[in-house]
Amino acid sequence: MxxxxxxxxxxxxxxxxxxxxxxxxxxxxxxxxxxxxxxxxxxxxxxxxxxxxxxxxxxxxxxxxxxxxxxxxxxxxxxxxxxxTAAKPSFVRDELLVKVQTADRIGTGAVIEQLVERAEFAAAKIELFTSLLEKIRGDRDEEDFLLHGTRIGPYLTCLRGLAFEQGNKDWCERSAAVLRARRSAEV
Amino acid sequence: MxxxxxxxxxxxxxxxxxxxxxxxxxxxxxxxxxxxxxxxxxxxxxxxxxxxxxxxxxxxxxxxxxxxxxxxxxxxxxxxxxxxTAAKPSFVRDELLVKVQTADRIGTGAVIEQLVERAEFAAAKIELFTSLLEKIRGDRDEEDFLLHGTRIGPYLTCLRGLAFEQGNKDWCERSAAVLRARRSAEV
DNA sequence: TCTGAATAGTCACTTTCTTGAGTATGATGG
DNA sequence: CCATCATACTCAAGAAAGTGACTATTCAGA
Missing domain, CATH: 1.10.10.10 (Winged helix-like DNA-binding domain superfamily/Winged helix DNA-binding domain)
Incomplete structure (x- = not known):
């Protein structure tokens, strides 16, 4: 329900x-x-x-x-x-994170590829959300819109989505770089 | 599976x-x-x-x-x-975000309370993850640990968790502030 | 001394989700 | 002209997840 x-x-x-x-x-x-x-x-x-x-x-x-x-x-x-009513805690399910969790015990080639893909996907979402936010708030600046605009709910959840994807992108790029560096170090 | x-x-x-x-x-x-x-x-x-x-x-x-x-x-x-194998896209389910999405159509008192609670919960997780990360990497600095340490997988996923909770906390605080400001403006 | 929380699970039932296929039409691209 | 994509949905079966209750012992606090 x-x-x-x-x-x-x-x-x-x-x-x-x-x-x-x-x-x-x-x-x-x-x-x-x-x-x-x-x-x-x-x-x-x-x-x-x-x-x-x-x-x-x-x-x-x-x-x-x-x-x-x-x-x-x-x-x-x-x-x-x-x-x-009280909200249940949020939950995430992410196969890619599962794979990264095992990264020091398995071959990382495929995981690095997937991290790169995910980073690209996140970048696309960032662009999408950025322009969506602009579209919603029109020519007002954000502070003004947040205080006086309508459709504030979708705007706020979109902001969360943007921050989430930004975090995703940064982390994927960082992790891919780390795993790559370890692969070359290990030889 | x-x-x-x-x-x-x-x-x-x-x-x-x-x-x-x-x-x-x-x-x-x-x-x-x-x-x-x-x-x-x-x-x-x-x-x-x-x-x-x-x-x-x-x-x-x-x-x-x-x-x-x-x-x-x-x-x-x-x-x-x-x-x-290719990873499925991650998925999130968060009742609190659903509530915020509806924020300009319903009473926001309860939602603001839940945002505050969630922010506090996120703050607790941030502390937990921060000390967990310190514990895993010991006295090495992060760059060194990421390149040469063991248990790199759990460290990386914990970093993602930390960033996620940081994003959560920031967003919850911001959203709660916005909804509060709108409540007082609306009177 | 009683209550409640923590340890360490098990069982049964129900709801929800996923997988996979199928229907039908119009538009688009080569 | 043919293939494929987009619109707009439906159905059935099986796998996964959630709800709620239950057993049994020990420890800590009021």
């Missing part, structure tokens, strides 16, 4: 189809939640039967028809209730 | 009981993986039948007896194989 709130939170700003929601879960929403499209479609169906979202059919001629969902008053009340 | 590698990685440095492993998954290992004790006991049993770890009974008189597990050669080979 936790994906449910992530979906409601994601739908709060825009009316989205399941497909669009799935894409949102691959970029911005991925800063705080992870889910596959199948889960999202299933969760949307449950949310609708529970009356927390409503869907409306949109007929398209050049594309398959779609259903757009928005949060109902009951959905907003559910989020309100959720915000008041 | 992914918890499996996290368990192997955690057992690589020390021979641990299920109970000790569970505690490890609450601190250092939590930087890259999350699991409950029941899962760990079950996974250890599977790993043992698969020959990737071996357990030995240790009789204690003041405490209940325990079984200590260590990674076998087959287990190490499995980690080697795992390191060579």
């Amino acid at each position: 936790a994906l449910r709130h992530a979906v409601l939170a994601a739908l709060l700003d825009d009316e989205l189809s399941g497909y669009q929601l799935a894409k949102a879960f691959n970029v911005g929403v991925a800063n705080f939640w992870h889910a596959l499209p199948q889960q999202l479609y299933a969760e949307l169906a449950r949310l609708e039967t529970d009356g927390l979202v409503t869907g409306r059919e949109v007929v398209q001629d050049t594309r398959p028809n779609k259903r757009l969902f928005r949060v109902t008053d009951a959905g907003l009340a559910e989020l309100e209730r959720f915000a008041a | 992914a918890l499996r590698h996290a368990v192997l990685a955690a057992l690589l440095d020390d021979e641990l009981s299920g109970y000790q492993l569970a505690k490890a998954f609450n601190v250092g290992v939590a930087n890259f993986w999350h699991a409950l004790p029941q899962q760990l006991y079950a996974e250890l049993a599977r790993l043992e039948t698969d020959g990737l770890v071996t357990g030995r009974e240790v009789v204690q008189d003041t405490r209940p007896n325990k079984r200590l597990f260590r990674v076998t050669d087959a287990g190490l080979a499995e980690l080697e194989r795992f390191a060579a």
Whole structure:
């Protein structure tokens, strides 16, 4: 019963189809939640039967028809209730970190490659989030926007995502450099 | 089949009981993986039948007896194989971020409290990781240790954990301050 | 002396997630 | 003209994870 709130939170700003929601879960929403499209479609169906979202059919001629969902008053009340309960500690699952943990006991060639890839991926996210933040705040400066702007929630979570990816990039580059240096030292 | 590698990685440095492993998954290992004790006991049993770890009974008189597990050669080979496969992207799940995402649509009192709590929790982790890093590297300086030390894997993942918690703390404090300022502005 | 926490686990049940496949159409690129 | 990608979803099966309760002993604190 936790994906449910992530979906409601994601739908709060825009009316989205399941497909669009799935894409949102691959970029911005991925800063705080992870889910596959199948889960999202299933969760949307449950949310609708529970009356927390409503869907409306949109007929398209050049594309398959779609259903757009928005949060109902009951959905907003559910989020309100959720915000008041204690949050579970965050959790991370990262295979790459598992691999690095074993780095002094196994061959590191493949791990170094993956660290480089991950650093590049993080760099791309950094660019994405940077421009997304600019877009949200428009021409205001950050202080002003944070105090008086709307859509402050998505802005703040995006800031967290940016810092996370920055940390990721720095760490991946550092770790790759260290492992490379050890490989040449070891010969 | 992914918890499996996290368990192997955690057992690589020390021979641990299920109970000790569970505690490890609450601190250092939590930087890259999350699991409950029941899962760990079950996974250890599977790993043992698969020959990737071996357990030995240790009789204690003041405490209940325990079984200590260590990674076998087959287990190490499995980690080697795992390191060579492509890593899935990391994923995060954080209820607190979900709540912040909704911050401009709901009452923020409870969320601010939780941000403060989380910041304090992060501060405690920062201290823990800082002293853990010092303990691992002893009196060497970091550059020297990273190039020539042993147990480099745990050191690197701990560095990531430290940076993550630092980012967490900064973001929580900043966000709490922003939401507080908006509350007083709104009156 | 009683309570609660720490050690060291086990069992059963339920929910959630992942894997993999399948449907159908239109647009894009070579 | 054909292949592939993007849109927009659905279904089923199996693996993984989470919830909650339970056993048993020892130590520390009120």
